[in-house]
Amino acid sequence: MKNRVMKKIKGGLIVSCQARVGWAMYGCEIMAAFAKAAKEGGAVGIRATGPDNIAAIKKVVDLPIIGINKEWHDGCNVYITPTYKSAEAILETGIEIIALDATSRKRPNDEKFEDIVKKIKVNYPDVLIMGEISTIEEAKNILPLNLDIISTTLSGYTDETKDINEVNIKVIEDIVAITDTPVIAEGKINTEEEALRALKAGAHSIVIGTAITRPEIITKKFVEKIKDYNKIKEEE
Secondary structure (H helix, E strand, O other), X not given: OXXXXXXXXXXXXXXXXXXXXXXXXXXXXHHHHHHHHHHHOOOOEEEEEOHHHHHHXXXXXXXXXXXXXXXXXXXXXXXXXXXXXXXXXXXXXXXXXEEEEOOOOOOHXXXXXXXXXXXXXXXXXXXXXXXXXXXXXXXXXXXXXOOOEEEOOOOOXXXXXXXXXXXXXXXXXXXXXXXXXXXXXXXXXXXXXHHHHHHHOOOOEEEEOHXXXXXXXXXXXXXXXXXXXXXXXXXX
C-alpha cells in the first residue's frame, strides 16, 4: 500500500486545506469543499489538520491524505502533531500519510520524536510517516529513523530559518543529495514556476496551501497592487 500511495503522488500537486478558528474559511464543510475543488483541478493528494476536517474531506474525495493535528501548548514551539496522542487521533481516521514536526524542539510532556515514530510504526504499520524539517541538519538527524518521507514544511518557520522568504530550493537539493528518502517540497511556494523549480531540485511532489486556499491573502495581494497603481496615477 505504501508504494501505491507514493506512486499516486509522485510528481504531482498536493493541496493543503486548512483554516484556524476565527479565519473566514474555518469549518469542516468548507475544507471538504476546498478538497473537492482541488481534486477537480487535478490535485493528487490533500493535506489537512484535525480528525473532524479529515473525516469530512474523506467523504467527498478519495485522494491520499497527509494528516496532521495542530495543537498549541504553552512553552512548546512544536505544534504539528506534537504528541503521540495527537497523532493517534488522526491515525484513526484512516489517513495514508501522517506528518510530524521532526525538529529537536521541546514537545509537550517532554515526548521525544523518535518515541512517537516507534509507536506509530508498531500500531499503524501501513501508514507512511513524514518528518517535517527546516534545515539540512534536522534532516540528517532523522535519517537513522528510516522515515518514509521528509518534508521541507518548516523551512522559514523556525528561529533558524526565519530569514527564508521563499521556497527553499537549496535544502531540497541538499536532502536529495544525502538520502534516497523521498522529499516533499512545502512552504512558501507561490507560483507555478516555483513549484517546477522544486520538482527540478528533486522533490517527489509539491504541497501548496496559502497560494490556493487562503482567499483573503490572495485578495490582499491584488488589492495592494491596485493601490500602488492608483497612488502612482494620483501623483502623475
